Amino acid sequence: MPSLAGQVIVVTGASSGIGLATARLAARQGASIVLASRDEPLLRRLAREIEETGGQALAVRTDVAVEAQVEALVDRAVARFGRIDAFVNNAGIAAYSTLDALPLAEHRRIFETNYWGLVHGSLAAVRHFRSRPGGGRLINVGSVNSDFAIPLLSAYSASKHAVKGFTDALRRELLASDPAITVTLIKPSGIATGFPQHARNHLAEEPRVVPPLYAPEIVADAILDAVRHPRREIVVGAVGPALAVPLALFPRAMDRLLAAVVPPLSKSRNPRTRTDNLDAPTGEALVHYAHAPGLPFSPYTAMQKRPGLTVLLAATAVIGAIASRRRRSRYDPRR
Template identity: 50%
Template sequence: MSAITLKPLAEQTIVITGATSGIGLATARRAAAAGAAVVLVARDGAAAETEADALKANGLRAAGFAADVGDADQVEAISAFAVATFGGFDTWVNNAGVGIYAPLIDTPLADHQALFQTNYWGVVHGSTAAVRHFQSRPGSGALINMGSIQSDFAGPLLGAYTASKHAVKGYTDALRIELLRAKAPISVSLIKPSAIGTPFPQHGRNLTGSKARLPPPLYAPNVVAEAVLHAAQTPVRALTVGAAGRLQVIASTLSPDLFDRLAGFTDLALLDRARPEPSARPDNLDTSTNDGARLEQGEQKGRPFSLYTGAHTHPALAAGLVAVAGLGALAGLKQTLTARAFGKGSRR
């Protein structure tokens, strides 16, 4: 296989879909601050351009572009725009996604299909455009697809979303195998966030009649952005963001029957049944909410760090922390042994 050598962020151009909200917005801002040229893609083109202008006003490199990732032609236009604006791109991040809060049996077929058009076909369209671009030029490239911890297990009320994330994982893993077989120098990564404090509940379609929310513990979008940008520079197969999510994946693997029974009660954490919410409110299933760039939601804030994720994205730092902890333990042991020896001597 051809060696995969990814550039430092300051030398990269990065395309990010779903770039005006939550994880995508956090990633775009961090990438630009690190020196990368960023193409912010969203259905709300005005929001994408406004955010790009704000970055450029601070001396950073950015451009906004309006596109619906569910449309293959529009996704090809993203690639052409990146080539025309920055001469190409080095990393493509398929981040755009939508959600539906509803039992599967009550989810209208048209809604289910619309969700897959964005969450699954958007990844297929973006991956195809990215791989074709990488194959047309020398050097390595990074394709980063946004999965979820629900790529590995399921739960109630977000069944359509879960199914789409399972599909994204299957597609991503199969594409990686094919590119390995072809000896293509393309890194293919799947990022699997735990619950993240983004506007997902406000943007998702809600057919339950109760206010939607996310199950705690939550992590901040910047925690995922750090994982994404790590994968943009270091080839990584998959990375789960947040120890809470990793523990759920392990539990679902070790004891699937018990996990299924317990998971059936997670709807209690997904809905606030004391607060009604009309199903007719605006959402982003079929079109943009046109509410501008929003990093986080107002009510549920995520914790700003994950030691588990940091250990994977900063292994040297993790090793240092382990070493410090080890030295601390040795110092404590030495002190205990000295105290015991001194105590024995005084009794003699």
């Protein structure tokens, strides 16, 4: 799929943040968009917005935690557009709390949406992709917290660990049985969306995402790049990779560091938000974080989207360094 023009893309969690940024960007590039979230009035307004600018969009109220609603989402998308080319599992919720203070019902609700919702979407998409020639693209949105958990977002981190395990297992099974169905895991670092305002908050202060923050459009671009060019995994931002090596080499020291640094960095002096979307949508189509714009570019993410060019540039730099060293050695007066 070198172009998105004419492609049919389903996006869950499409009423805000990364999902909304992805839907708008895909529509601008000519894709037909199926918008899914729990907020039907807001979805209908967003669909009209896309259609008024020349695009095609379908709004489908969907709670991804309910398997029957996800199956109905696929049926309505196929009834409207005839097929689905790519399915983006993006819906997610969170709660800021220590684990001992987090009500078990909220812990379960996070898993119902973040993990089971993604399972429902993945399996429904795979069933559809198997029914048509050419397969399809499955894009699952995890997090850098798929690899390392952080305090105060512990249930969220655990759900994203589960997302990574499920996605990796599904990819390996499909490589054996249905190689035309590709599976990509997107792992954003801290993203400047309304995540802190939408999360349930059990802290005394208003929470914030630990910086540095990246613009949600970078994640949207990574998702759509995976639709055009299948990739195993794309990490948005360099925070995860930067922590991976010290976590592997010095796990106990990193436990102490994260325990000491993350809680104070997760709290802000911003006005306290009184609503959240854990049990019901907020009705706000927020893409960006109100208190910080986010970095507009990630060199590390750009390199992952152009691996061939990255290897070529690295090889060129190494060859240039070797040649320069040889020239200096040749004219070294001490020789």
